[in-house]
Each structure stands twice: as C-alpha cells, then as structure tokens.
Amino acid sequence: MSRIVAWPDSTTRNTTAYESLDTAARRNVDDAPVPVLVPDDPKLLASAIVTTGTHWAAVATAAAGQHVSIQMSGQAKVYPHIKAAQGTYEVRGHAAFVTHNEGVWVASWIENGVAYNIELECADLKDVACQDSAAVVALAETLRFVGGRGEVQQ
Numbered sequence: 001m002s003r004i005v006a007w008p009d010s011t012t013r014n015t016t017a018y019e020s021l022d023t024a025a026r027r028n029v030d031d032a033p034v035p036v037l038v039p040d041d042p043k044l045l046a047s048a049i050v051t052t053g054t055h056w057a058a059v060a061t062a063a064a065g066q067h068v069s070i071q072m073s074g075q076a077k078v079y080p081h082i083k084a085a086q087g088t089y090e091v092r093g094h095a096a097f098v099t100h101n102e103g104v105w106v107a108s109w110i111e112n113g114v115a116y117n118i119e120l121e122c123a124d125l126k127d128v129a130c131q132d133s134a135a136v137v138a139l140a141e142t143l144r145f146v147g148g149r150g151e152v153q154q
Contacts, residue, residue: 002055003074006113007150008035014144020045021146029147032057034072034114037143044068057148065123068139073115089133091140098133105136118143 017038018026028050029036036057038048043063051058059070087095087109096109103125108117118140122130129135 001076001078003076003113003115005034005074005150007148008112008145012145013147014040017045017144018146021048021050025050028052028057030149032072032148033150034074035112035148035150036072036146037070037111037116038146039068039070039139040142040144065127066129067119067121067123069119069121070143071115071117074113076115089137091137092143096140098137100133103130105130105133107133107136107140109140 017040018029020042021029021038025048032050032052033055034057036050036059038045038059039061041063044061047063048059048061055074057072059068061068087097089096089098089107091098091107091109092111094109094111096107098105098107100106104119104121106117106119108115110116118136120129120136120139
C-alpha cells in the first residue's frame with residue numbers, strides 16, 4: 001500500500017546541506033517522491049549519491065572508514081493477520097527498531113508517514129562507532145531534510 005506522506009514545511013529545508021550535494025544528487029533529491037534526509041556532516045555530503053524510484057529514495061555515502069546508507073520508502077506491506085510492532089528505541093522522536101547484523105548497525109522508524117532506515121558499517125569493526133547502537137542513533141539525529149518533489153507543492 002502507498003503511505004500518506006506528510007511533507008515537512010518547506011521552511012525546514014536545509015539549504016546548506018542541499019547545496020553541499022553535487023549536481024546529480026540535487027537533481028535526484030528534486031525528483032524524489034518522499035522527503036529526503038541526509039547527514040549534515042560535510043564529509044558525508046561531499047560523497048553522497050542519491051537515487052530514486054517510483055516510491056522511494058536512497059542515499060549512499062562514505063567517509064573516514066564508515067559507509068552510511070539511508071533508505072526512504074513511501075510503500076508498506078500490510079498483512080491483515082499480522083499486528084504492527086512498536087519499536088523499542090527512540091530515533092528522531094519516533095519509536096524505532098535498532099538492529100545489528102554482520103557488523104552493520106541499522107535504525108528504522110516512520111517519520112512524515114515515510115519508512116526510513118539508516119545503516120552504518122565500519123571498515124574496521126573495532127571502530128568505536130560500530131561497538132554499539134549509540135553511533136547509528138546519533139547519526140540518525142543528524143539527518144536534515146533537503147527536499148523532494150512533493151516539497152514544492154506546499
């Protein structure tokens with residue numbers, strides 16, 4: 001099913017982060033069908049690649065031995081016989097799930113009616129950022145809204 005996207009107020013768009021993206025990334029942000037969130041770290045913004053699809057957008061970037069991937073989806077699979085679970089963490093003021101698998105930390109939550117997840121993987125598994133959930137949650141808190149095609153409809 002399609003999610004109902006609640007576009008953030010256009011005044012909350014972080015133009016500094018948006019302008020730090022390269023031309024191709026900005027073009028894809030402008031075409032995104034969901035609100036795009038990116039990290040506010042200039043090193044991560046400098047290498048960010050933004051891709052989009054019919055109902056989704058994604059950001060991939062890396063710096064200082066850390067790979068960050070952010071997915072945003074305007075679709076949801078709904079199964080009438082399965083009750084939705086409530087996340088046990090809080091990310092960006094929303095109930096969230098935080099998981100760890102194969103050395104990758106993932107935080108997932110719903111914001112603006114959109115499903116978001118952010119993945120953090122370290123080149124060196126001994127990196128302090130990959131020792132527990134704190135780094136991926138802190139990274140999620142740095143995400144800034146940079147736009148999307150629905151943003152201009154306000």
